[in-house]
Amino acid sequence: MPTRPFAGIHIGKSRNIHRFRRQEEIVRPSQLKRMLAVIALSILTTLGVGALSTGPAHAAASQVYVVHGIPGQPVDVYVNGQKTLDNFQPGTVAGPLSLDEGTYDLALTQPGEPVGNAIVTADDVQVPGGQNLSIVAHLTEDGQPTITPYVNDVTPVPAGQARVIVRHDAAAPAVDVRANGAVVFSNLTNPDEAKTNVPAGTITADVTLAGTDNVVIGPQQVDLAEGTVTIVYAIGSAQDGTLSLIAQTLTGTASAPTGVPAGNGGHAADNAGPATWQYVAVGTAALLLIGGTARVLAQRNARG
Amino acid sequence: MTRHGWAVPAAALAAGTATLVLALWPGPPAGTLEEDPAGQATTATPTGAPPTPTRIPVRPGDLPSAATKVAPVRLRIPAAHTDAPVNPVGVNQHTGELQVPPSVDEVGWYRHGPGLDATAGSIVIAGHLDGAGQGPGAFFRLGELRPGDRITVTGTDGRSRTYRVTSREAHPKTDIPLDRYFARDGKPRLTLITCSGPFDRETRNYRDNLVVTAVPA
Numbered sequence: 001m002p003t004r005p006f007a008g009i010h011i012g013k014s015r016n017i018h019r020f021r022r023q024e025e026i027v028r029p030s031q032l033k034r035m036l037a038v039i040a041l042s043i044l045t046t047l048g049v050g051a052l053s054t055g056p057a058h059a060a061a062s063q064v065y066v067v068h069g070i071p072g073q074p075v076d077v078y079v080n081g082q083k084t085l086d087n088f089q090p091g092t093v094a095g096p097l098s099l100d101e102g103t104y105d106l107a108l109t110q111p112g113e114p115v116g117n118a119i120v121t122a123d124d125v126q127v128p129g130g131q132n133l134s135i136v137a138h139l140t141e142d143g144q145p146t147i148t149p150y151v152n153d154v155t156p157v158p159a160g161q162a163r164v165i166v167r168h169d170a171a172a173p174a175v176d177v178r179a180n181g182a183v184v185f186s187n188l189t190n191p192d193e194a195k196t197n198v199p200a201g202t203i204t205a206d207v208t209l210a211g212t213d214n215v216v217i218g219p220q221q222v223d224l225a226e227g228t229v230t231i232v233y234a235i236g237s238a239q240d241g242t243l244s245l246i247a248q249t250l251t252g253t254a255s256a257p258t259g260v261p262a263g264n265g266g267h268a269a270d271n272a273g274p275a276t277w278q279y280v281a282v283g284t285a286a287l288l289l290i291g292g293t294a295r296v297l298a299q300r301n302a303r304g
Numbered sequence: 305m306t307r308h309g310w311a312v313p314a315a316a317l318a319a320g321t322a323t324l325v326l327a328l329w330p331g332p333p334a335g336t337l338e339e340d341p342a343g344q345a346t347t348a349t350p351t352g353a354p355p356t357p358t359r360i361p362v363r364p365g366d367l368p369s370a371a372t373k374v375a376p377v378r379l380r381i382p383a384a385h386t387d388a389p390v391n392p393v394g395v396n397q398h399t400g401e402l403q404v405p406p407s408v409d410e411v412g413w414y415r416h417g418p419g420l421d422a423t424a425g426s427i428v429i430a431g432h433l434d435g436a437g438q439g440p441g442a443f444f445r446l447g448e449l450r451p452g453d454r455i456t457v458t459g460t461d462g463r464s465r466t467y468r469v470t471s472r473e474a475h476p477k478t479d480i481p482l483d484r485y486f487a488r489d490g491k492p493r494l495t496l497i498t499c500s501g502p503f504d505r506e507t508r509n510y511r512d513n514l515v516v517t518a519v520p521a
Contacts, residue, residue, distance in 0.1 A: 067365065085360060094362045159486075160395035160416060199397060200416065202370050223370040226416035227488070230368060246365030256486035257414070258400035259477060263441065263499030264508040265408075265434030 060130035065095035065152075069138035069169045069235035070145055071242040078107040078115045087111045091235075093248045101129035106147065108137055120145045134248065136233065138169035141190040143237055148191040154229060154250055157197060159257045162224035164232065165195040171237040174210035179203040186210060200226035205245070207234055217243050227254025373419025374459040379411055379429060381446075383453040388442035390429060390457070402497075408432040408441030417486055420459040425488040426495045429457075433499040436508060443498035447472070447514055455494060455518050467494045467518035474500050474512045485515055494518040 066077065068090050077085035077094075085094055103126050107118040120137070127133075132152040140146050150167065157163050166177050168188045177185040177194070180203055185194035187210045206218030217234060222245075224230050229250040236242035376390040393403045393412030405412045411431035418425035432441030453469040475481070485495050494517070501512030 085362075088362070091365050092362050093365050094360050097360060159400055160397060220367055221369065223368045225368060225371065232367070233365070245367060247367045248365060249368050251488075254416070254488055256482035257395045257402040259482070260402045260404065260430050260480075260497045260513055261499075261509070262404045262430055262443070262497060262513070263433035263435070263503075263510050265432075265436045265438065265440075266503040266505060266508065267434040267440050268444070268500070268503060268510065 061098045061100050062127055062129060062131045062133050063096040064099050064127075065093055065097075065134045065248060067093050067134050067136040067138075067233060067246070067248060069136055069233050069246065071236045071240070071244070073119070073145070074111050075108040075119065075137065076111050076113070078105075078109065078118070080105050081107075081115055083115075091244075091246050093246075096132075099127050102127050106135075108145070108147070120147055122147055132250065134231065136167065136169050136191075138191070138233070138235055139171040139237055141171060141173065143171040143239065146191075150193060152229065152231065152250060153195060154253050156255045157227050157229065157253045159255045160200060160226060161197045162200040162226055163195060163197050163229045163253070164222075164224055165193055165229065167191070167193040167231065167233045170234045170243055171239065172216065172234070172243060173238075175216065175234065176208045176210050176212075177234075178206050178208065198224060200224055205232070207243075207245070217245055220245060222247065225249070227251070229253055373415075374421040374461050374463075375415065375419055376413045376427070376429060376457045376459055378458040379442075380456040380458075381449070381453070384443070384445040384449055386431075386442050386445070388431065393430070402428075402430055404430045404432060406435075408435040408438045411442050414486065418488065418492070420457060420463075420465055421461075422492055424492055425490060426485055426493050427457075428486055428495045428497065430497040433510065433514075441498070443496065443514075446496060446498050446516055447500060449516050454521060455496075457494065466521040468521040469516055469518045471515075471517045473515045473517075475515065476501070476511055477509075477513055480513050480515075492520060 066085065066088070068075070068088050071090050074087050074089050075085075076083050077088055088094060103124060105121070105123050107115050107121040109115060109118050132154045134150045134152055136148050136150065138146060138148065148169065153163065153165065164184075166185055166188065168175060168190045170190060172190070174187050174189045176183045177188060179198070184196065184198075188194055202221055202223045204219045205222050206215050206220070208215050216238060222230065222232065231248045231250070233246050233248070234243065235246055236244050375392055378388070379390050380387050388409060388411045390411050390413050391405055392415035393405060394415060395401060396403050402414060403412065408431075411429050414428040414430070418427050420427060431443035431446075432438075433443055433446075434440045449469050449472055451469050451471065455467040455469065456464050457467065458464045485497065496516040496518070498514050499510035499512065500514035501510050503510050
């Protein structure tokens with residue numbers, strides 16, 4: 001199906017991104033650039049065999065994580081027909097892999113099963129360059145295994161804050177996500193995401209059915225470390241009673257404070273290092289000259 | 305002079321003999337590498353193959369819990385006549401600036417950065433040069449520090465760690481490389497920051513920041 005590059009893949013709709021009410025409105029959550037491709041684990045990087053990347057040469061590689069969000073179903077991950085992750089366990093995160101821009105195939109099987117018996121496949125998919133990505137194996141709202149790729153926002157996080165991204169990857173209807181009892185993201189549906197920056201620190205998070213106080217996950221403590229990106233995935237199945245949260249934390253996004261205001265007294269003019277004395281001396285001399293008192297000064301010198 | 309006259313041809317003879325010996329020595333001629341790594345490389349696998357990690361890291365997707373850091377609680381700098389309590393500080397949520405403690409007798413450790421137990425990055429402690437109505441602050445004489453001066457920091461774990469001053473720099477506040485001074489990576493180091501330079505009586509601000517960097521002694 002070459003004309004449908006993402007055939008067989010459940011690509012998340014982005015419509016919900018605009019719907020999130022933001023109680024913690026510090027930074028406007030811009031619409032995520034929804035990735036237009038499914039990423040595959042590369043046998044290039046794991047097996048070191050020849051270059052299969054078909055993308056333009058010298059495009060920056062992407063950092064790619066794989067997240068397993070299908071409860072009770074360990075899988076083998078195949079890339080271009082080669083087993084890349086063996087017996088990959090639910091609730092775990094693999095990576096990062098540095099993948100060149102290019103085209104890849106991906107398949108998940110039950111452990112030990114041949115790739116021809118895949119649970120879910122994604123063919124002829126393209127990896128963009130220079131991004132940070134998470135590929136999530138999870139259930140659709142209807143409970144079917146699927147794969148959703150996300151581009152992770154790893155732009156700098158302002159000092160003192162943390163970025164939190166929530167992804168609905170569970171077989172469950174629309175939900176609200178609350179922090180310390182207040183709704184932060186509302187009406188989130190599978191497989192969409194919402195994000196915001198919040199003051200760093202530990203929060204108590206829970207997930208309710210949208211518009212209700214009916215808690216379906218949590219409450220659970222989550223530490224949002226300063227300067228990091230914490231991605232929380234709601235996974236599992238409401239029907240099977242396996243709903244839960246798993247998380248992935250990205251670092252390297254911290255920012256320095258914007259300044260260090262450390263003095264407002266002006267006392268250093270009276271007692272400080274040589275640099276300040278120089279400023280004082282120059283300033284005094286200038287004032288004397290401007291004031292026309294050079295003559296007075298000269299007379300003093302003559303008397304002295 | 306006679307001896308000197310003999311010395312020159314003797315040396316020439318010796319050099320010539322040495323050259324002859326080298327030329328006849330079995331093996332590759334002098335000045336030629338025994339191997340040619342460049343030549344070997346040209347016969348290796350095709351170019352373009354990405355590096356080969358030995359295995360892909362897999363970690364549990366547990367929700368993150370707060371990491372503990374060893375916070376500084378006391379700072380002693382004999383050469384600057386500083387002996388001050390250290391309190392953890394963050395940033396002003398409106399301005400993004402470091403929240404230096406209001407009391408000029410205290411100094412503030414940037415709690416979002418590395419603690420004393422960190423194996424990498426810059427441990428930042430900021431203190432006032434002075435304060436309106438309070439007089440000189442804990443870092444009033446920071447500018448007197450010289451390379452080699454000792455700094456002792458005591459942590460919440462009760463341990464005292466000694467650092468050695470390596471540099472003292474002043475930057476206009478509009479042009480200070482804060483990313484470098486607040487870096488979370490690089491060799492572990494202690495960074496002390498205060499104000500310096502001319503004082504603007506209108507805005508009640510000093511123009512510059514003074515930065516002292518120290519490394520574990």
